Every structure is written in structure tokens, then in C-alpha cells.
Amino acid sequence: MEKQLYLSSSPHIHSGETTDKVMRGVIYALLPACAVSIYFFGWPALMVLLLCTGACMATEALCRKGMGRPLSLGDGSAALTGILLALNLPPSSPWWLALIGSVVAIGIGKQVYGGLGSNPFNPALVARVVLLISFPVQMTTWTAPAPLGSGIDALTTATPLGEMKTAVMLTGRLPLPAGGEYLEYFTGNMAGSLGEVSALALLLGAGYLFWRRILTWHIPAAYLGSVVLLSGVFWLVDPSRYPSPLFHLCTGGLMLGAFFMATDMVTSPVTGKGMVIFGLGCGIITVLVRLFGGYPEGVSFAILLMNAATPLIDRFSRPSKFGTVPQKG
């Protein structure tokens, strides 16, 4: 035995799951939503996706180099942030909007805190909100879907949530339903951000993440459950003024938020109990903003606010350690 032996303290085996595999898994899970957005919104969508991904990776590389730290593109987190940011932008976004968003997401949202694992807020959402406040016109100019090959020119229109908010503010009532729109909402044939539109594609991706055990049920279930419950109460009280829970589920960024944004591991609690509290908070804030706030959509604000509460939630949701639970038997 000429070779050296490894001496180490146990365990001596590892699951094989690594950070970059987790990040890659989430990227794969987002591919159906990317494909649907390209189908409905055409080349502009593809351009936004490529721009954001590329710019986020470039910003990450520049920041790491500037800070004299090892490059971190290999962990896949910068590319993932780029895709998530793109999915949170309107398909008609100009190139500079995507570029500024990417620099904000990675630079201010992530690397100033020290990089992966250290940022308190979801980087893509930080960028989305910065853009929304700084460039409200570009961030709320929506195009109607024009499926590839349909020959339809992109028309400016409103999102379902935007229509609802305008109608309620002007008339105090919901717009009259056209009928059959839920199926369109569900498959993604509506105006909105790239990744907001198809609940179906997002659910496909989420199913993959559950199967890979990258996602646990806690946050999505608590988030969607509390949205359904709370919006359901308002709907039952006055269905002419408040839309149904189904409308809330299928429109806006709720599906994207519940499965892919709120579940960002870095910025959500680590305990099961904490994740449930986090999801409940997201759901309540989302419904309140949608129904009573100045903005038609509240998912981004809800998640960012709950991100801020995460350290506190972690502190107060510690599991009761073994041997402190009253015994039976």
C-alpha cells in the first residue's frame, strides 16, 4: 500500500445531489413555460429570454472577477435567475429593459450580499420591482398572444388582472365574462409576462420538480391554498365585485410565483412549518394587493415582503427537538 489513505470523519458516502444539479433541475422544469411563451409571443419572447440569461451570466462573471472571488457560473444559479427574470417581463420588453433588469438582479439582488446563498431577496423579483417602479410604461405594456405562424400582428392589450382592476375601479363591478376564457387562461392564451401565461406549462414543470424531490409541497400548497380560501370568501360575499378563486389561480403570476419564485430556497425558510407560514403570508398579501391595492398584481410584492420576514419566520418556526414532545404509549 504505497498510496495515501483518506482519513475523515463520517459519513463516508453522499447522496450525489449537488447544487448545480438542483439548479439545472429547476431550469429544465422551466423549459415548458419558456416554450409556451415563445409559441404565443414569438421572437420577442425568445429575445427577452436569451438576453436576460446571457446578461445575468455576464453580470455574475464580472461581479465575481471584480470581487476577486472564484467564478460561479458552473452552479447554474445565474442562468436560472436570468430565465426567471425573463419570465417575469412583458414579451414586448425593449432590449435595454432586459439588460438593466439583469444587472440589477445579479448585481444588486445577489452579488452585493456575497453571492449564492447570501441574498435575502429573490434576485429576479428585486429586478422586476425595480423595473416596474422605474419604467412603469414599458413594464405594463402587454401584447395579446399571436401564436407562431398565425400571421397575426402583436396587438397591445390588457392582462386579465389589469382588466379586472380597471373595471372594478371605474364601475365597482367585474367586467362581464366572455365565456370559455378559463381554458385560455389555463393554457396561456392571454396577455401577461412571458412566464405568467400558461398555468399548464408551469404545472408540468412543477410536477417534474416534485418528482425530483427538489420541491416540497409546503410553500406551493400553503400559497395556493390561502389564495383560494381568502379570495373565495370575498367571492362568496359579492361575486359581482370579486372574481372567483379559479380566476385568481389561472391569471397573473400566481402559478409562476407559487411554484418557482416563492420556493426559491435561498430566500424562503428552511423548516417545514416555516415554509407553510411563508406560503400563507404570500397568499394573503397577494389577494389583498389584487383586490384592494393600487397594482393589479401582487405576487412579486407578496414574495418580497415574505422574503424580508424569512429570518424571523426561521427563528420562530424551529421544530421541537427530539425528546421534548409529550409521550404516548
Added chain:
Amino acid sequence: MKLKTFPGGLHPPDNKEWSADKAIEDCPLPEELVIPMSQHIGAPAEPCVLVGQQVKKGEVIGQAKGFVSVPVHASTSGEVVAVEPRLHSSGRLLPAVVIRPDGEDAWVEGLAACDAMALTPDQIREKIRAAGIVGLGGATFPAHVKLSPPEGKIIDTLILNGVECEPYLTADHRLMLEETERLIDGVTILKRVLGVERAFIGIEANKPDAIEVVGRACAGRGIEVQGLKVKYPQGAEKQLILALTGREVPSGGLPMDVGVVVQNVGTAVAVSDAVRYGLPLIERIATVTGPGIAEAKNLRIRVGTSLSAMVDFCGGLQGDPAKIIMGGPMMGATQLSLDIPATRGTSGVLLFREGDLALVPEGPCIRCGRCVGVCPARILPTTIAAYARLDLINEAEEYNAMDCIECGCCTYTCPAAIPLVQVIRLAKGAILAKRRKV
């Protein structure tokens, strides 16, 4: 049968198929036996033989020092050729008695069979102590101490640990299949010592043959065999008690605080031998396995046999070993060389080559919470480790570092490859040091 279990834990590939079907083989007597005086938790035994002295098999060569200690016996007959510090599985040089076998393998005189059921519990305890019996699951805690609950502690349940949740190891599995009657006899004796009516044998469901064989043999004899879900660390003492009885040992407490005593199945077999025939604990079953061995086997080894003799009997090494582990891959200890003696606590030898090791570089914590989800102690490994690395020992203590059972699930599952349990171990040491100072 509904499988019982505990919350948390995980299921690493168990790789038991390499040796699970291999019947126990006797490992031949080596040319030299190195018998450490420290093979148990507690005070090491004190050598009581001199160089040049002839000893018989089963003769006491090290005397117990104090209550939490056991005597050590010669595992064959022969000449004492050295009494000196030798390399020990703990990585240190510790006192050992070296015996050159004479080949006679002659038992010491005075070992007599007796009717175990005619003895009083105290007489049985003394026989168990004198035989040097320790917990054979790997913890090597003196058995007679566990069997002597202090006044006021009422024990109503005896649990036999046949879980063997460590991947690769199959020694207890084979023992349950091949030594079934001695096992049941040992359990019956242990029940008598403790005066309990209720006894369980807990076996993980990946050993259906053992559940069946032991279950059939136990029928009508006041011992219940219970299948357990295949999940690591199902064999950890407190997790096993919770699964079988629904009782949680209080934080910082002992099994006897909830009326339970747990012994390994191998320990029960040793108790049967000791009480019925007066035989001391000089041999045990150990699995030699892993990708670095020519042929995986389950061996009956004499205490003091070197790991290299065990490896040779299994056809030798396959490739260059990169890690030699005494015990299983989740909690076993790496060894400095194969020139180290197996002891009463050696449940297996596991050999990995360079390519078999998961040498993943560490990354930043992404707060995925997996370590929290799998932790059977229900503490926050990532938080404790983060505090410990900043030398914030008080905070690590406040976050219940001392409740860590060191099963290693957190490190196993961490995608960032952070050595969580290793850092927590260091923190526990620092907390103990701090408590001593205060």
C-alpha cells in the same frame, strides 16, 4: 404487518446484496493476536499478564477498572509476546496484549455450564460483566451497566436491535438467521435480568428472511418480532424506541427514563453464551465488504485479529484502497492502516477505492432545508454549523447542538457538500470543553 418507523431520516443505497447471502465463515487464527485493553466505553482494562506467560483461551488478560469497565480475555491459547501500546482503531497507540497462538486453541479451565433460569438477576449480571460483554452494535457500552437500572427506574420493555440500518453491513442479519436459538435464549435471559414481560426484536424490512425466521422461532415465547421501515438511522437507539413504543427519550436522557433497555442482537447471543456456558466474549461476527475487497464475506473473527488477516481471508484487496472504514459508511471510523486489530465493537470493515469516494467540493449553503427535513433529532444542522464555524459556541448550544446524534444524514444529503455533522461534532466538543471550564 405494518412497518413502524420514526420521523426524518433517509434511505441511502444499502449495498447489502454483496454479502447478505453469504453464510458466516470462521476467519482462521492469525499468527498474532493484538488484543487492546480499550474495547469498550469507560475505563480501559488493566493488563494482568506478563510477557512470556502462557495463556489459555478465555483467560482474563486485562482486569476491569471500576464499574463502567469490563475485563478482557485471551481469544486463543498461546504465549504473551508483548504488553505494549499498539495502533488502535481510534488512531492512537493504546495498551494491548499481544498473543502468539499455540494452535491448541485450548479453553481455560473452570468454565462451567449452568441453568441460567436458576440464577438470580444479580448472578446473571455478574456473569455478563465477567464475560466482558459490551454492546456489539458498535457503541461498545458495557452491557451489565445498561442492565443495572438505578433504584426508582422502572423498566417494562426490552428491545433487541436487529435493525442494522448501516449500508453494506450484514453481520447482524446473518447472526439472526444462523444463531436464532442462541439469540432467543439470550433475550429470555435478558428479560429475566430486567424482570420485564415485554420484549421486541426490531428488524428492518430489507431482511424479510430474518423477520420470518426469527418471528417463527419466537412464536409463543413472549418475544415480539416487529418489521421496521427501511430508513437510516432506524437502528439509532432513541429512534428505534420511538418506532417500537411511541415513547420519546427525553432530550439529554437515557432509554431507561422511558422504561426501556435496548441491546443489540449480537449482544443477546453473547449473553446466552456467557450465562449458559460461562464463555467470555472473545469473538464476534463482522462483515468485510465494499468495492475495494475481492469477495465480500461475513466472518466470525477472534478479537485481536488484524484487519489485514480478515482482508486476506476475503481474497485480498481489489485495487488500491483509498479509505479503510471500521464499521459502516454512515458512522464508521477511517483507519490509518490494515495493521489494526478488530475489537469487540468491529461490526465490519469497509474498503473504498479512490473512485468510489464522493469527493465533492464544498459550496455555499443554498438553504434548501434538506438537512432540516432529514434530521432525526429535529434540530437545524445548517444553522448550528454556521454558528459553529463562526466560533459562536453559545449560539450553537442554544440551537441544540448537544442533541445531535451524529447519524450523518445532514452531510449525506447536503447538495452543497457542507460537512455539517463534522462541524457539529467539533461544536459539541467545544461546548463540552466550555461546560467543564465553567
